[in-house]
Amino acid sequence: MAAQRRSLMQSQQHQSWTDDLPLCQMCGVGTATNCVYGLDGKATQSHPNEDGHLRFRGEDGCFLYGVFNGYDGSRVASYVSQFLTAELLLGQLNSTHTDDDVRRLLTQAFSGVEKSFFKTIDDALAVKADLANYLSPHNEGTGYHQVSPQSQKVQERLKELEQEVSGGATAVVALILNSKLYLANVGSNRALLCKSSSDGQNQVQQIGRPHNTDNEDELQRLADLGVDPARVKQAGQIAGQSSTRTIGDYRVKLNYTDIDLLSGAKSQPIIAEPEIHWNQLDGVTGFLLLMSEGLIRALEEAHGPEQANQEMVAMVAAELAQQSDLGAVAQAVVERVKRLHHDAYASGRQRTPRCTTRCIRHEDMTLLLRNLDYPPVDGLLTPTQGGRIYPVSVPYSNSQSTSKTSVTLSLVMPSQGTLTNGTNTASTVEEGTPTPGQSPTATLQSTNTQTQSSSSSSGDGSLFRQRGSQAARPDETGHVPPYVDFSQFYRLWGGDHADAHTALGPQ
Secondary structure, rough: HHHHEEEEEEHHHHHHHHHHOOOOOOEEEEOOOEEEEEEOOOEEOOOOOOOEEEEOOOOOOOEEEEEEEEEOOOOHHHHHHHHHHHHHHHOOOOOOOHHHHHHHHHHHHHHHHHHHHHOOOOHHHHHHHHHHHHHHHHOOOOOHHOOHHHHHHHHHHHHHHHHHHHOEEEEEEEEEOEEEEEEEEEOOOOOEEEOOOOOOOEEEEEEEOOOEEHHHHHHHHHHOOOOHHHHHHHHHHHEEEOOOOOEOOHHHHOOOHHHHHOOOOOOOOOOOEEEEEEEEEEOOEEEEEOOHHHHHHHHHHHOOOOOHHHHHHHHHHHOOOOOOOOHHHHHHHHHHHHHHHHHHHHOOOOOOOOHHHHHHHHHOOOEEEOOOOOHHHHHHHHOOOOOOOEEEEEEEEEOOOOOEEEEEEEEEEEEEEEEEOOOOOOOOOOOOOOOOOOOEEEEEEEEEOOOHHHHHHOOOOOHHHOOOHHHOOOEEEEOOOOOOOOHHHHHHHHHHOOOHHOOOOOO
């Protein structure tokens, strides 16, 4: 009881501290709950939302953001989102700290939060162990129907306790201090830094790599501890999870010797130590994206993993060109990924090797968007006098692979008053600005901080010229099925131009 009182007092104290911290207003969050698709294509939520996030503004120009992907319950994700803030924004950080200081404090914060979480379930774990010891001798030599009423009660209580103590979370945390971005990652969430240049190009940088059973560095770390990396890679999961670093999850932290794949480890193999990277933000114009594993996996399952980062940034940029509310932008992108995943399921076009089991569902999705002096919406919506940008989704094939994806291009349309019989009659147009008679353009560059691989797309049409064997063939009426998605264009144009004389769309 004393331990429970101390835990309650500590929880109340920390809760009041974090309640006093102001939210960051340069940030927006979008979310969607998990779902399972039925045979009729209808989506049904399979469990309560398990994701969490934080977005606080501290003192001395310090900002803290995080996205947490919970599993087997939301308890750990909720706990980390509250207590990690208390470990970092209650005077621990200031502008005098060096990079090494910040790295040390971040590592200590992750370790401290996990240790404090395990203390909150100590009593429940002890009771669970006592009940398990009681149950073993009483059930020896008895069948299921011969179990005594007392043993049945014990079994029910054990199930309740397991629900109380089980579960874990992965985390991606961003800290901005002294015009530097510090990124701490544990698990398989993702962070993207988009840098926008003066000529309109967006450079996409994935910060870090996921800690999972496909990461060769992680497999080597496990091998150094005595774990067989080949077996781990073949299994693809450890105790039901693909992540090799997590917060919480007593099964792989406290009882890992009971797990076959981990039983040979010399020390704790699944750790909560974050991998930390930092980037200078002086002069950077763009935005930061923190994404839960459920969000990025849903997009990869719908369109393939090869261009997922570029496509995510393109969707965010397209929404930023339409509205200034960052929360609405993030939510719109999440909803779009949700639709893409559903459409891929309905059409049977899922793009990942393991889709036979994964694509009938998607997990909780969270997107945190942090603006980094990205051009305001008013500047983006007037490329010509009175003009506006409308998004058009165009599929293409990467010349380096057989995969397909799509990119959102910006179709610049003049204002209603400058259209005469479909011709732009504006007296002046900025040099280099597309007109309705020109092809829309989009440029994306992508780099990965670990693999240093890069790819780019430009508006010269080279990505769209060769359709090869996939070229659309005319149907019996002589028409070619459309492959450019103008639905969002029609929706926005129709909303802006209610006049029937300017209505656009399929007739």
